[in-house]
Amino acid sequence: AQSVTQLDSQVPVFEEAPVELRCNYSSSVSVYLFWYVQYPNQGLQLLLKYLSGSTLVKGINGFEAEFNKSQTSFHLRKPSVHISDTAEYFCAVRRRVNTGFQKLVFGTGTRLLVSP
Amino acid sequence: GAGVSQSPSNKVTEKGKDVELRCDPISGHTALYWYRQRLGQGLEFLIYFQGNSAPDKSGLPSDRFSAERTGESVSTLTIQRTQQEDSAVYLCASSLGAGISPLNTEAFFGQGTRLTVV
Numbered sequence: 001a002q003s004v005t006q007l008d009s010q011v012p013v014f015e016e017a018p019v020e021l022r023c024n025y026s027s028s029v030s031v032y033l034f035w036y037v038q039y040p041n042q043g044l045q046l047l048l049k050y051l052s053g054s055t056l057v058k059g060i061n062g063f064e065a066e067f068n069k070s071q072t073s074f075h076l077r078k079p080s081v082h083i084s085d086t087a088e089y090f091c092a093v094r095r096r097v098n099t100g101f102q103k104l105v106f107g108t109g110t111r112l113l114v115s116p
Numbered sequence: 117g118a119g120v121s122q123s124p125s126n127k128v129t130e131k132g133k134d135v136e137l138r139c140d141p142i143s144g145h146t147a148l149y150w151y152r153q154r155l156g157q158g159l160e161f162l163i164y165f166q167g168n169s170a171p172d173k174s175g176l177p178s179d180r181f182s183a184e185r186t187g188e189s190v191s192t193l194t195i196q197r198t199q200q201e202d203s204a205v206y207l208c209a210s211s212l213g214a215g216i217s218p219l220n221t222e223a224f225f226g227q228g229t230r231l232t233v234v
Contacts (some may be wrong), residue, residue: 006158031222043120043207043227044159049222090158094221101170104209104223105147108158 006107013114015083021076021110023065033074034092034104035065036043050074061085073077075110086114118142122208129198137193137229141210148191149223150183151207155223159207165191166213178186198233205230 003026011044013019025031034048048059055067074091091107121140143150150162161175165185165187178180180198185191196201209223 023217034222036225044209044225046222046224050220057142092159096228103161103164105161 004023004105006089006090006110008110009108010111010113013081013093013112015116016080018079019077019081019085019112021059021091023074023076023107025072025074025091025093030095032094033065033078034094035069035074036061036090036092036106037061037075038088038090038109040070040087047076047089069093071079080113082112083114083116085112120208120210120224121227122206124229125144125227126232127234128229131233132197133198134194135194135197135198135231137206137231138194139191139208139210139226141189141208142224143189144186144212145210145224146188146213147211147223148185149209150193150209151209152190153205153207153228155204162193162206180203198231200233203231203233 005024005044007022033050036044037047040045047063048057048065050057050067058064063076063078067074088109088111090109092104094104120142121142123138123199146167150158151164153159161182162168163173163176167188168185180196183191183193205228207225207228209225211223
Protein backbone atom coordinates (compact mmCIF):
# COMPACT_ATOMS: atom_id res chain seq x y z
CA ALA A 1 0.00 0.00 0.00
CA GLN A 2 1.04 3.51 -0.68
CA SER A 3 2.49 5.34 2.34
CA VAL A 4 3.97 8.72 3.09
CA THR A 5 6.50 9.39 5.83
CA GLN A 6 7.09 12.76 7.43
CA LEU A 7 9.85 12.08 9.90
CA ASP A 8 9.65 15.38 11.75
CA SER A 9 6.51 15.88 13.81
CA GLN A 10 7.59 19.39 14.76
CA VAL A 11 10.17 21.82 13.38
CA PRO A 12 10.99 24.95 15.41
CA VAL A 13 12.75 27.71 13.53
CA PHE A 14 13.50 31.40 13.97
CA GLU A 15 11.98 34.00 11.71
CA GLU A 16 13.94 34.67 8.49
CA ALA A 17 15.80 31.37 8.80
CA PRO A 18 15.58 28.72 6.05
CA VAL A 19 13.55 25.59 6.61
CA GLU A 20 13.21 22.14 5.08
CA LEU A 21 10.32 19.80 5.84
CA ARG A 22 11.02 16.22 4.84
CA CYS A 23 8.73 13.84 3.02
CA ASN A 24 9.40 10.35 1.70
CA TYR A 25 6.94 8.10 -0.08
CA SER A 26 6.92 4.36 -0.51
CA SER A 27 6.04 3.67 -4.09
CA SER A 28 8.31 3.90 -7.10
CA VAL A 29 5.48 3.73 -9.59
CA SER A 30 3.99 6.77 -11.23
CA VAL A 31 2.85 9.14 -8.49
CA TYR A 32 1.68 12.67 -8.12
CA LEU A 33 2.93 14.51 -5.05
CA PHE A 34 1.44 17.34 -3.05
CA TRP A 35 2.11 19.58 -0.09
CA TYR A 36 -0.86 21.00 1.80
CA VAL A 37 -0.82 23.59 4.60
CA GLN A 38 -3.31 23.80 7.44
CA TYR A 39 -3.38 27.05 9.38
CA PRO A 40 -4.88 26.95 12.89
CA ASN A 41 -8.61 26.24 12.82
CA GLN A 42 -8.72 26.21 9.04
CA GLY A 43 -9.05 23.64 6.28
CA LEU A 44 -6.25 22.35 4.11
CA GLN A 45 -4.87 24.54 1.34
CA LEU A 46 -2.74 23.31 -1.54
CA LEU A 47 0.80 24.73 -1.42
CA LEU A 48 2.23 23.03 -4.48
CA LYS A 49 2.11 19.87 -6.52
CA TYR A 50 4.36 17.77 -8.72
CA LEU A 51 2.71 16.10 -11.69
CA SER A 52 5.51 15.79 -14.24
CA GLY A 53 8.28 17.78 -15.87
CA SER A 54 10.73 19.88 -13.88
CA THR A 55 11.58 18.29 -10.57
CA LEU A 56 11.71 21.66 -8.83
CA VAL A 57 8.23 22.90 -8.12
CA LYS A 58 7.38 26.37 -6.89
CA GLY A 59 4.27 27.04 -4.87
CA ILE A 60 2.52 29.80 -3.02
CA ASN A 61 4.01 31.90 -0.21
CA GLY A 62 7.58 31.36 -1.40
CA PHE A 63 7.65 27.60 -0.84
CA GLU A 64 9.24 25.14 -3.22
CA ALA A 65 9.77 21.41 -3.30
CA GLU A 66 12.05 19.06 -5.18
CA PHE A 67 10.98 15.68 -6.48
CA ASN A 68 13.75 13.12 -6.19
CA LYS A 69 12.73 9.84 -7.77
CA SER A 70 15.83 7.90 -6.77
CA GLN A 71 15.40 8.82 -3.13
CA THR A 72 11.57 8.77 -3.31
CA SER A 73 11.52 12.13 -1.60
CA PHE A 74 9.62 15.38 -2.00
CA HIS A 75 11.07 17.77 0.58
CA LEU A 76 9.54 21.20 1.08
CA ARG A 77 11.78 24.23 1.45
CA LYS A 78 11.59 27.95 2.08
CA PRO A 79 14.70 30.17 2.15
CA SER A 80 13.32 32.61 4.73
CA VAL A 81 10.28 31.92 6.91
CA HIS A 82 7.83 34.35 8.46
CA ILE A 83 5.84 34.14 11.66
CA SER A 84 2.75 33.68 9.52
CA ASP A 85 4.16 30.41 8.16
CA THR A 86 3.42 28.76 11.51
CA ALA A 87 1.08 25.93 10.55
CA GLU A 88 0.77 22.19 10.00
CA TYR A 89 2.20 20.93 6.72
CA PHE A 90 1.06 17.70 5.12
CA CYS A 91 2.73 15.78 2.34
CA ALA A 92 0.43 13.64 0.19
CA VAL A 93 0.77 11.22 -2.68
CA ARG A 94 -1.64 10.00 -5.26
CA ARG A 95 -0.76 6.96 -7.34
CA ARG A 96 -1.70 7.08 -10.99
CA VAL A 97 -3.35 3.96 -12.41
CA ASN A 98 -4.74 3.31 -15.87
CA THR A 99 -8.30 4.11 -14.88
CA GLY A 100 -7.44 7.29 -13.07
CA PHE A 101 -6.15 8.06 -9.62
CA GLN A 102 -6.16 6.33 -6.33
CA LYS A 103 -7.06 8.24 -3.24
CA LEU A 104 -4.80 10.87 -1.72
CA VAL A 105 -2.66 9.34 1.01
CA PHE A 106 -1.36 11.78 3.60
CA GLY A 107 1.61 11.82 5.89
CA THR A 108 1.15 12.48 9.60
CA GLY A 109 2.07 16.13 9.23
CA THR A 110 4.86 18.42 10.40
CA ARG A 111 4.11 21.35 12.66
CA LEU A 112 6.27 24.34 11.70
CA LEU A 113 6.74 26.73 14.62
CA VAL A 114 8.28 30.06 13.68
CA SER A 115 9.41 32.28 16.52
CA PRO A 116 10.77 35.86 16.53
CA GLY B 117 -20.50 27.13 -4.62
CA ALA B 118 -17.23 28.97 -4.28
CA GLY B 119 -15.67 26.33 -2.08
CA VAL B 120 -16.34 23.09 -0.26
CA SER B 121 -18.83 23.69 2.52
CA GLN B 122 -19.25 21.45 5.54
CA SER B 123 -21.90 21.55 8.23
CA PRO B 124 -22.10 21.72 11.11
CA SER B 125 -18.71 23.24 11.87
CA ASN B 126 -18.88 21.86 15.40
CA LYS B 127 -20.93 19.02 16.86
CA VAL B 128 -21.02 17.77 20.42
CA THR B 129 -22.96 14.58 20.94
CA GLU B 130 -23.52 12.04 23.64
CA LYS B 131 -22.01 8.61 23.38
CA GLY B 132 -24.41 6.23 21.67
CA LYS B 133 -26.23 8.87 19.63
CA ASP B 134 -26.19 8.99 15.83
CA VAL B 135 -24.72 11.96 13.97
CA GLU B 136 -24.91 13.12 10.40
CA LEU B 137 -22.25 15.29 8.80
CA ARG B 138 -22.86 17.13 5.56
CA CYS B 139 -20.58 18.12 2.70
CA ASP B 140 -21.40 20.40 -0.23
CA PRO B 141 -18.66 20.05 -2.84
CA ILE B 142 -17.64 22.64 -5.39
CA SER B 143 -20.24 22.81 -8.15
CA GLY B 144 -19.29 20.52 -11.03
CA HIS B 145 -16.85 18.42 -9.04
CA THR B 146 -17.67 14.77 -9.57
CA ALA B 147 -15.18 13.30 -7.10
CA LEU B 148 -15.72 13.66 -3.36
CA TYR B 149 -13.62 12.39 -0.46
CA TRP B 150 -14.06 12.05 3.29
CA TYR B 151 -11.11 12.06 5.67
CA ARG B 152 -10.82 11.91 9.46
CA GLN B 153 -8.22 13.84 11.42
CA ARG B 154 -7.76 12.86 15.02
CA LEU B 155 -6.09 15.33 17.37
CA GLY B 156 -2.39 15.60 16.58
CA GLN B 157 -2.54 13.04 13.81
CA GLY B 158 -2.56 12.98 10.04
CA LEU B 159 -5.49 12.58 7.71
CA GLU B 160 -7.08 9.16 7.58
CA PHE B 161 -8.95 8.27 4.39
CA LEU B 162 -12.53 7.10 4.91
CA ILE B 163 -14.36 6.92 1.58
CA TYR B 164 -14.30 8.29 -1.95
CA PHE B 165 -17.17 8.95 -4.35
CA GLN B 166 -17.07 9.26 -8.10
CA GLY B 167 -20.47 10.60 -9.00
CA ASN B 168 -22.94 8.89 -6.69
CA SER B 169 -21.05 5.62 -6.40
CA ALA B 170 -18.26 4.80 -3.96
CA PRO B 171 -15.45 2.86 -5.69
CA ASP B 172 -13.34 2.95 -2.54
CA LYS B 173 -14.82 2.73 0.92
CA SER B 174 -11.88 0.86 2.37
CA GLY B 175 -11.23 3.42 5.06
CA LEU B 176 -14.55 3.25 6.87
CA PRO B 177 -13.48 2.02 10.33
CA SER B 178 -16.57 0.00 11.17
CA ASP B 179 -20.13 -0.75 10.13
CA ARG B 180 -21.23 2.16 12.30
CA PHE B 181 -19.92 4.45 9.57
CA SER B 182 -21.75 4.97 6.31
CA ALA B 183 -21.86 7.62 3.62
CA GLU B 184 -24.00 8.46 0.69
CA ARG B 185 -24.06 10.96 -2.10
CA THR B 186 -27.02 12.06 -4.15
CA GLY B 187 -27.36 14.07 -7.33
CA GLU B 188 -23.59 14.07 -7.76
CA SER B 189 -23.61 16.82 -5.20
CA VAL B 190 -24.20 16.73 -1.47
CA SER B 191 -22.75 13.92 0.60
CA THR B 192 -23.60 12.87 4.12
CA LEU B 193 -21.42 10.87 6.47
CA THR B 194 -23.40 9.09 9.16
CA ILE B 195 -21.94 7.69 12.34
CA GLN B 196 -24.26 5.47 14.33
CA ARG B 197 -23.97 4.77 18.05
CA THR B 198 -21.07 7.19 18.41
CA GLN B 199 -18.11 6.29 20.59
CA GLN B 200 -15.55 8.54 22.21
CA GLU B 201 -12.88 7.36 19.78
CA ASP B 202 -14.99 8.86 16.97
CA SER B 203 -14.06 12.33 18.25
CA ALA B 204 -12.12 14.00 15.46
CA VAL B 205 -12.31 16.57 12.71
CA TYR B 206 -14.03 15.14 9.65
CA LEU B 207 -12.80 16.72 6.43
CA CYS B 208 -14.46 16.62 3.05
CA ALA B 209 -12.72 17.35 -0.23
CA SER B 210 -13.77 17.46 -3.85
CA SER B 211 -11.99 17.41 -7.17
CA LEU B 212 -13.04 17.96 -10.74
CA GLY B 213 -12.92 14.26 -11.48
CA ALA B 214 -10.91 11.14 -10.97
CA GLY B 215 -9.71 10.44 -14.49
CA ILE B 216 -6.12 10.55 -15.58
CA SER B 217 -6.15 14.19 -16.67
CA PRO B 218 -3.87 16.37 -14.54
CA LEU B 219 -6.86 18.68 -14.14
CA ASN B 220 -8.34 16.08 -11.84
CA THR B 221 -5.44 15.92 -9.46
CA GLU B 222 -6.14 18.78 -7.10
CA ALA B 223 -8.50 18.21 -4.19
CA PHE B 224 -10.12 21.20 -2.49
CA PHE B 225 -10.89 20.82 1.19
CA GLY B 226 -13.65 22.15 3.37
CA GLN B 227 -12.96 23.50 6.84
CA GLY B 228 -14.17 20.36 8.49
CA THR B 229 -16.66 19.33 11.15
CA ARG B 230 -15.23 18.99 14.64
CA LEU B 231 -17.04 16.12 16.32
CA THR B 232 -16.81 15.68 20.06
CA VAL B 233 -18.39 12.62 21.66
CA VAL B 234 -18.93 13.01 25.40
